[in-house]
Amino acid sequence: MKKASRAGSKAARAKTPPAKRKSAVKKAARPAPKQPATRRPAAKPKIKPVARRPAASAAPVSAPQVSWGALVDSLNARVAVRTISIADALARPMASLTVLPPPLARAANIESDAPDGVRARRFLAMARACVADLHGDRPLAARENMARLLLHMAWNGSKLRFRRQGGRQTNDGTGPGRGLIPFEAHRAKDTLIRLTRAAADRVAHRLGDITGLGWPGLVRCAQSLPDWGQGGRGAAFPDGHILAGLLERNDQFALYLARAALLLIPPAVPVGNNNHAEYWFAFWRISAPDPQAEQLAFRLNADEVDALIDG
Secondary structure, eight states: OHHHHHHHHHHHHHHSOHHHHHHHHHHHHOOOOOOOOOOOOOOOOOOOOOOOOOOOOOOOOOOOOOOHHHHHHTHHHHHHHOOSOHHHHHHSOOTTOSSOOOOOOOOOOOOTTSOHHHHHHHHHHHHHHHHHHHOTTSOHHHHHHHHHHHHHHHHTTTTTSOSBOOTTSOSSOOSSOBTTTTBOHHHHHHHHHHHHHTTOHHHHHHHHHHHTSHHHHHHHHHHTSOOOOGGGTTOSOOTTOHHHHHHHHOHHHHHHHHHHHHHTSSSOOOSSHHHHHHHHIIIIIOOOSOHHHHHHHHHHHHHHHHHHHHO
16 A cells, blocks of 8 residues: 555655745745835934133223324314303313324415416425325325315415415405415304314314414314304404415425415215315315316316426
8 A cells, every 4th residue: 555655755756846845845945925015204413512712801991093184184073062161172181192293394375476387396395294284194195185285275376375265366465365275264163163172182283283272272263263254254264363374485384384274174084186186175175156166276286286296
């Protein structure tokens, strides 16, 4: 019986096709399907801690060193406050000038009968000295631009020949202006009073030094001048007024007073003769029947005197 069963099993194996056997083996050998793996969230980049520098020890706070040029350029804002009365300003000592500037060398007046080039160069030298005295800490180009503006203002009209404003460049005194850079009475008063209220000690000291009156005496003289009024009122100096005489007889005083007046104008002085003409008309001449003609005449006069200086 055993032999018969073995023979039957061999016959059954022989009947089974070989392909089916291999497929059965393969099916048995296939691994189980993998379950979808859950994705881990991406790791956040590590941020390196920034090493903080130790705070530097705070430097002792001290008052900023303000140059005279920067100080005087900011006068107009303080003048508008008008917290200082004239009486108080005249009564207080000039405390901010702990060391007075050296005495100012007296400059000779311009010779009105000298050739044009000589007059122009002489006045420009005086203007450069004035600007350097008041603003020696400023760049040379800025100082030269201011000196040229003063020259242009003085050359316009009388061309440094006359110190009394008159019609058609005549020394007849019919006009109200006095000085090589013509000052009317109300402008001279306004300049000195505003400088006093603003406590511009160095500028006021220089003006008082040049006149020999001192700062309080000069301001008291200015108080007796008329104020500006409609229709040209306040333009003329009273007969025999000391400031009118100083403007006519002391070119250095007229130059320093003109520089002081320009310092009280808030906008900075522009560069170039065209800009000088616009600046002069806007803040000095102010009004005229034909503004464009006035500005053109100023520019042409500025070009003329520059040609005399620069060749």
